Amino acid sequence: MKPTDMAKEGAEMTEETEHMIEKNGEKETENVVPAGDAKEMRAVILSGFGGLNKLRVTKKAMPEPQEGEVKIRVKACGLNFLDLMVRQGNIDNPPKTPFVPGFECSGIVEAMGESTNGFEIGDRVMAFVNYNAWAEVVCTPVDYVYKMPDDMSFPEAAAFSINFVAAYMMLFEVANLRDGMSVLVHSAGGGVGQAVAQLCSTIPNVTVFGTASSFKHEAIKDSVTHLFDRNVDYVQEVKKISPDGVDIVLDCLCGENTGKGLGLLRPLGTYILYGSSNMVTGETKSFFSFAKSWWQVEKVNPIKLYEENKVMAGFSLLNLLFKQGRCGHVKTVVDKLFSLYNQKKIRPVVDSLWALEEVREQLVVRDISLNTSVMMSDWRVC
CATH class of the missing domain: 3.40.50.720 (NAD(P)-binding Rossmann-like Domain)
Incomplete structure (x- = not known):
């Protein structure tokens, strides 16, 4: 497939994604919820390694940014095969349960800790997170956060990083x-x-x-x-x-x-x-x-x-970032990829969109099958 064809397909998928967002709730908004208005947030909790019964959506204390961290109001988070392996405990040195899974997300900067430069409240960003991405709010070091291209949607960004x-x-x-x-x-x-x-x-x-x-x-x-x-x-x-x-x-x-x-x-x-x-x-x-x-x-x-x-x-990208301290190198790569995206040579294809509450149904081998599924933290299952 030629680059222009790939970009065209990505654009068509983006239009479909936006239509799905409108169908399943209000159009995604960029209004920032002021820090302190809510002390709790929804998050997906893995209570133990094993089957789908170990996953549940619950409320937990909302994190606040420490020094050098950015607080992000999550709009979308990625759902990958790696997350299936995490659920089963099929990874090296997994954290002790219970914990919030997820390594990538996109959203809006809501607050910043001390010694944090380069971002402002309201910035549209994507980020790597060392777990905890499957939640309404995450805090992550500023070195793992990147401003999104203007034309990139939140689902695309969650499927990109x-x-x-x-x-x-x-x-x-x-x-x-x-x-x-x-x-x-x-x-x-x-x-x-x-x-x-x-x-x-x-x-x-x-x-x-x-x-x-x-x-x-x-x-x-x-x-x-x-x-x-x-x-x-x-x-x-x-x-x-x-x-x-x-x-x-x-x-x-x-x-x-x-x-x-x-x-x-x-x-x-x-x-x-x-x-x-x-x-x-x-x-x-x-x-x-x-x-x-x-x-x-x-x-x-x-x-x-x-x-x-x-x-x-x-x-292993995650080891490179979180264990080996090569975030500067990764940032250079992200900049190159954003350049290719802006030239319309590449575009992430989002396979499907889901609410946080639907994670049990989606975190199965047969469903992690095509591209990347994305969970929308704004959606609620009625």
Whole structure:
């Protein structure tokens, strides 16, 4: 799909999003609720790791910004596959329950702590949050907050941050995508997968191979060059088209796909692992699925990498931000992405919109299937 086509599709989806907002309640407003008018807020609480019965919407004390923090009245928050893994406890060092999930949101600056520069009350912003995004109000350090482009809607912004920043950094910072290269991306219908496809379309002559479940193919067939059912032997299908393999493999599945991805790499190619969704099956964490996926991972031999001139890498955006202190680097990437957005070369595609109270119905594997779902904190289910 050409950049202009992708932007057109994104614009059409945005119009549909705005129509849905109008249908389900009053038009989203930018009126700021004065700090101190309400001492409580609604939030989604995860009371324990496991099934959907561990999630509930309740009221809790509203946070106030500490030094260096921005208080945001949340308009929309992202709902990604990562959130499913969090619910099941399928992540490293999860926080103790109960807690509020969610890592990305968009909204309006309502207050600022001391030593906070660059923002004003009323600014439209998107932000990364180290949990706590699924609430009406969040406080997060100013280094994780970005002013939204004027034309970007709140649902778009909530679907933008994790997906596009991760896709950009893997393609350009880790794998050094250039003219004429080829990319294999798994879960091509997901939020990161679609961001990868759009970003690849900004570079001339890039071939994108994608795998996805068959029911997603109709919706995403124009966004990748070659699309395969994830349940077929995609290795042989790729080799039929490109006998010497591909330059970049982006793997969010893990398990047996690790060895397959390394095997498909050309010399000087880069394999990047950025997830392990094969370890998640069903509604709750399964030790059997985890063990099976782990033991399917091909043991990587450094000597073999050296002999074959291949690169193996890992990428975690949240660790980069919250554990490794690279927020300055990420801000530079966000600025580049906003430039591409303003040039109408990329545009997040919002799959669906939901009220906070509907999170139980949406945080299921089959529903985290296409792009990014967005929860609107302004909506209430009657």
